Amino acid sequence: MSSPTTPVDINPVPEAVTPIEACTLVIFGGSGDLARRRLIPAVYNLLLDGLLPAKYAVIGLGRKAMTDEEFRNLVKEGVIKHSRQALVEETWATFQSHLFYIQGENEDPHTYAALRAKAEQVEQAMQLPGNRIFYLSIPPSSFASVCEGLATAGLATSSGSSYSRIIVEKPVGRDLASAQQINAVTGKVFEESQIFRIDHYLGKETVQNLMVVRFANSIFEPIWNHKYIDHVQITVSESEGVGTRASYYEEAGALRDMIQNHLLQLLCLVAMEPPYSLDPNVVRDAKMEVLRCLRPIVGKDVERYTVRGQYAEGTAHGQPVPGYRREKGVNPNSTTETYVAVKAFVENWRWSGVPFYLRTGKTLPKRASEVAVQFKDIPQILFNADPARPQPANVLTLRIQPDEGLSLRIISRVPGTRAQTHPVEMDFQYSDVFGCPSPEAYERLLLDVMAGDASRFMRRDAVEASWDWVTKILDGWAQQKLRWLPEYQAGTWGPVEAERMIQNDGRAWRIL
Ligand SMILES: NC(=O)c1ccc[n+]([C@@H]2O[C@H](COP(=O)([O-])OP(=O)(O)OC[C@H]3O[C@@H](n4cnc5c(N)ncnc54)[C@H](OP(=O)(O)O)[C@@H]3O)[C@@H](O)[C@H]2O)c1
Known part of the structure; x- marks a missing residue:
């Protein structure tokens, strides 16, 4: 490009x-x-x-x-x-x-x-x-x-x-009550306009680009809804194990550590309505509306809409890794999840019936974060007439790390005399086009605070709304009283239960 x-x-x-x-x-x-x-x-x-x-x-x-x-x-x-x-x-x-x-x-x-x-x-x-x-x-x-x-x-x-x-x-709390308490403590002393709750994902280049891609290009917005989009996958995959952070992680787990903040913020940027201006509060109002529309996952629904897992012995970066419960500082009977997958729904007109599959985990094969928007299949005529050989769907992928950039998968004809098609990627990488590496998220965010611009920071109501949604899942898990979590071998893409959750919908996780 x-x-x-x-x-x-x-x-x-x-x-x-x-x-x-x-x-x-x-x-x-x-x-x-x-x-x-x-x-x-x-x-x-x-x-x-x-x-x-x-x-x-x-x-x-x-x-x-x-x-x-x-x-x-x-x-x-x-x-x-x-x-x-x-x-x-x-x-x-x-x-x-x-x-x-x-x-x-x-x-x-x-x-x-x-x-x-x-x-x-x-x-x-x-x-x-x-x-x-x-x-x-x-x-x-x-x-x-x-x-x-x-x-x-x-x-x-x-x-x-x-x-x-x-x-x-972060962490601004470990559940709704503790988040409210932290917000009350800070709010007693500081006005909301003085408080900047940081989520460093919001300073990442591709994350900032999400709004630009959606609202500075005329081709995406008309198709950005349930009529054209089949589903969205948001992945934040870590290749490291728990390392030296066992005492923190044991108390947190993947849902609190990643979904409550980074993945829900990404979901908000994908799903929000166009804000009428770039004023920080207008943008944050639009994101807040998404959180309000998230379907709560309560009680037994956690079995249908969430999967948690723990890494078992395997390899990460070519090095042997003990199972999570054998890591230094981890309770041998721990039920803290090192992997979580959630199927979420934004219940409004635009997103009616479109699943948002969120997943994050430790000791996965690759350190990578992306948002993938998969469009609906084309009708089963012409190039998609043979049900045994369906055409892969179009996918718009926003890569947050590594290789920050964006790609669009389309179907192309293979050159030659035979009538063949093949998926190809239209790819844009920041480093190729703009040369210099993007500033680190903390650079952007510190500059924002110096300028007094809170657009890329979490407002009190959004923090509490996301904790509210997450706390309901935590409560559902507590009711399950599981003694052991499903395991996945370190160095693989997560527990088989997560594969089943998405396969039951006739879909598959992306291989990053
Ligand atoms: N590290 C990360 O990548 C990361 C990422 C996101 C969020 N966070 C969060 O950021 C916070 C700091 O993380 P960290 O990794 O920098 O932790 P850390 O390496 O343990 O450092 C903690 C710092 O806080 C100081 N401190 C702790 N208790 C104190 C007290 N009672 N009075 C005065 N100073 C005290 C320590 O001072 P001394 O060393 O002098 O005792 C040290 O400077 C944590 O809440 C963590 O969850 C960290």
């Missing part, structure tokens, strides 16, 4: 409408894994791309005692290992002078007075106006203490001349 000669700006471009003001980013959990692997590298890449404001500061907060210098060295390692663009020593030298650290316990009220003093000192030295973004890269058990501490220290309110914003990392 050829690239456009002149890119067209989407109107409004958030950072053009709201120029990014000088700000201070405070990372609670600044010494943690997420900060080192994702957040600091993201800020560094924004700097390399010339997107950071000229004046900025980053303050990391954690329990470990560290000097600013030690913090800079710690995060430098993270940048060297994980940055999208290689570390450039000269740029790093400037960048690191904007990084600071403060030790503190989230639960200790003194932390917040000390943080305020540190922020004011840094801001004065660097001539920053006091715009502050607080990133909660910490366990949710600390959210309440942090919000209350920030409020007491006078750090939570925006004034006329400077703002205060908070970024809440």
Whole structure:
């Protein structure tokens, strides 16, 4: 595919409408894994791309005692290992002078007075106006203490001349009640307009492109409904096992960890009605409508519409993997699912009768995420006249990772004298057309928060609506009282029960 000669700006471009003001980013959990692997590298890449404001500061907060210098060295390692663009020593030298650290316990009220003093000192030295973004890269058990501490220290309110914003990392709860509690705690201190609940999938290039594909092309929208679409498959497949995250995963499982946030957000983008503008709340209203229309899966329906499984001994990346229940830190009698498949329905006019098959799992053969929209079969005449040899259906696939891009499967005639047809892919890859690798999701999302644009963040009502739907499934599973979950060999595409669920509908999972 050829690239456009002149890119067209989407109107409004958030950072053009709201120029990014000088700000201070405070990372609670600044010494943690997420900060080192994702957040600091993201800020560094924004700097390399010339997107950071000229004046900025980053303050990391954690329990470990560290000097600013030690913090800079710690995060430098993270940048060297994980940055999208290689570390450039000269740029790093400037960048690191904007990084600071403060030790503190989230639960200790003194932390917040000390943080305020540190922020004011840094801001004065660097001539920053006091715009502050607080990133909660910490366990949710600390959210309440942090919000209350920030409020007491006078750090939570925006004034006329400077703002205060908070970024809440997942997991926002583990069921509806706990999500409501977190939202109540943050909502008591911050206005909804100050809260940015992050789902990093929403910052991925192909995910952002979903709305553009649907609403910037005239060919898709007329056929984007139950009359033309047979079903949708949304897959987020992980090739890794539980690794070192057993204690978190045991409490979460695939439904909470992936479906409640990433897959439901993708479903919303596929299924939403066209919003009348790109205003963040208008877009989020449109997504919210989809969640409202999701058919609840309650009681015994979980047996029909969901499949869960656990990986058994096998291989991942060519390496032997023990079964999930034999992983370090996992209860040998665990019933935590490492795989889940759900058949969901959006009960409105557009999607009447169209199944949305969602699946996600660990130790699957490949790390890959995609949305595949499969169109209906053509009539059984002409090229589809022989029921023994049906033509494959058209499929529009949006690849989220790897090889971000989009492809459309169509049927073509095979050149030659014999009358033969063959499915072919019309393929577009970002890297081929636009050259440079796409920014990481956290880069886009941090920039959004600096610009005050919440379109790609989860609103309170959406978080609670998706937890409501997921909690009903969890309740149904609890009623099943299963002692063991169906197993699948590590390195395969999931339990046989998931194959059966889709085969019973006369369909098949896609092989990625
Ligand atoms: N890592 C990921 O890829 C990822 C992805 C999505 C979401 N998340 C979520 O993001 C959060 C952070 O994850 P992580 O992987 O970075 O965890 P982590 O490596 O365990 O780091 C946790 C950070 O929080 C600090 N911390 C924990 N309890 C604290 C307390 N009571 N007072 C002060 N500081 C405290 C730790 O400080 P010390 O180290 O100094 O003790 C550390 O800096 C978690 O909620 C996780 O679920 C992580």
